[in-house]
Amino acid sequence: MTSLKDAMAESAGHVEDQLDRLLAREDAPEAQLIEAMRYAVLGGGKRVRPFLVMETGKLFGVAEEPRLRTAAALEFVHCYSLIHDDLPAMDDDDMRRGRPTVHKAFDEATAILAGDALLTLAFEVIAHTATHTSPIVRIELTSLLAKAAGAKGMVGGQMIDLAAEAAATNGQPLDIGGITRLQRLKTGALIDFGCAAGAALGQAPNRAREALRGYTQDLGLAFQIADDLLDVEGDEAAVGKKLFKDADAGKATFVSILGVERARDQANHLADQAAEHLSIFGAEADHLRDLARFVVERKS
């Protein structure tokens, strides 16, 4: 079996090609929109979320094309959320993955529209017959993605995050329960979708779906705690964005509440627990098990 590192690199390469194909350049007045979408999506990232779709789909014998298209749709949604999150009215970030953010490289209006168009494209890609021959599966994916990305998922989490920032400046930071719920929505919902989508493509039995949901719930939190740790301990050049942002904003994070030591323990515990959820699978789930370890040990 290939190592996790090699498997992730191979998957990321295939996903990159798929993203590129789905964002074909055009000679039209709206060409700048496509350029901004390409800028936001191509050429970077570990593609962790797509990897979840690719690996989970493989568990259930799903062919490569359906996995790649679904993985691309998920990455479009993730990238749209980053574009909008970076806007001056939101987190006001100038750098992302070591490059100027979309509204810096283009302009704010183009950034807003590129985000809107990527979210819409995700649904167009999912709905296309090439994603799965069964319309039942495609509509299930549509429904799962809309729920994961919407007001009771990712966008709801972003709203809580903004409210929490305002509350923190009034001396009322979130407690650990509040932060956990925030992160389950803001970052967890799309991570859940990664495995749920792979299982849906493979029309997997409920027992497998529940195990995968347990896995992603723990993985998502571990991922976020690791992010908070990187924010205070990371190397700015490696991480590719401004650090100490949360601390500077007085925002509560897992690290500010638990401290570095306990936060790291908690992340490690969640990573172990995530892997244990996969006990119903054999060695074919080893990459997913290793991924749980990877997300808490990464340096960027």
Added chain:
Amino acid sequence: MTSLKDAMAESAGHVEDQLDRLLAREDAPEAQLIEAMRYAVLGGGKRVRPFLVMETGKLFGVAEEPRLRTAAALEFVHCYSLIHDDLPAMDDDDMRRGRPTVHKAFDEATAILAGDALLTLAFEVIAHTATHTSPIVRIELTSLLAKAAGAKGMVGGQMIDLAAEAAATNGQPLDIGGITRLQRLKTGALIDFGCAAGAALGQAPNRAREALRGYTQDLGLAFQIADDLLDVEGDEAAVGKKLFKDADAGKATFVSILGVERARDQANHLADQAAEHLSIFGAEADHLRDLARFVVERKS
């Protein structure tokens, strides 16, 4: 048969109730997001786009619930586009339908997220089994909506609009062909979707779909020319937003190129032509025929 006015009012009332049901208030930290979505969607508008779904679906015997849900999804997309269009980085409008725009009533970040959440909710509503028992129909609606709203539809049109504004300030306004293409994307694509969705719900034959497409293509342009006329001739209080914006920005419109007289002739001609596309239908399409006349004669 009821008058168009009564039919539109009745439809708008039912659509309003449906929108309200789909945007249930919540007692959660993200409550402000739902409030902003409700503010943007409820309590106003002629609901022309939903009316297209309601009336077209009726032509093919579609029950009320599927038509209402699809109409609501379309209105969510329309309202999201208005929220983002009004943002400071885009058109920078303070008033809409006689009330402060969403970013004025709330704040910019909330407005961006409310738009994102409405777009996502549209797909969630469409994908739900209550919208149609057949997953084939639901996935067709998903695909049609994504194409109408995306980079080769509405958002593409918004991008061209921004590029055109920049070009106009450099003394290179669009010509009539450029404006026509812009409007076919920016406003036409969602109007097309209105009738296309009604026909999809009713699994209508191709001949009927083509006739409806001819109808909405002419209707959409007529609608836009009427909008341009209102921008220079309308009553600001009735229209509910700032007028003379396009003229002040030096932007080319149908009116700036054709002049008021010829623009009005063109709108009337398109309205007649739109109605003629419906000759394959009987009296059951009279509301759609009358609507073509209505859109060019409206005062707001």
